[in-house]
Amino acid sequence: MSMDRASITAGGVIGAGLVAVLGIAFFFVIIGVFGQTASIAALLLFIAFTLVVLRRTSSAGARP
Numbered sequence: 001m002s003m004d005r006a007s008i009t010a011g012g013v014i015g016a017g018l019v020a021v022l023g024i025a026f027f028f029v030i031i032g033v034f035g036q037t038a039s040i041a042a043l044l045l046f047i048a049f050t051l052v053v054l055r056r057t058s059s060a061g062a063r064p
Contacts, residue, residue, distance in 0.1 A: 019050045
């Protein structure tokens with residue numbers, strides 16, 4: 001069972017969109033509980049982890 005390049009890209013875009021929505025929701029929850037400084041730090045960490053996951057996913061698909 002193999003996936004073509006278009007389905008991997010579509011899945012990545014959908015995943016990235018879902019992660020973005022979750023990140024925004026967590027940002028507002030954290031700002032309400034911990035304040036603005038902690039929420040900005042948490043949002044940046046969330047974005048960094050998202051980029052790491054997307055980079056790993058795209059490089060794993062490039063392997064033979």
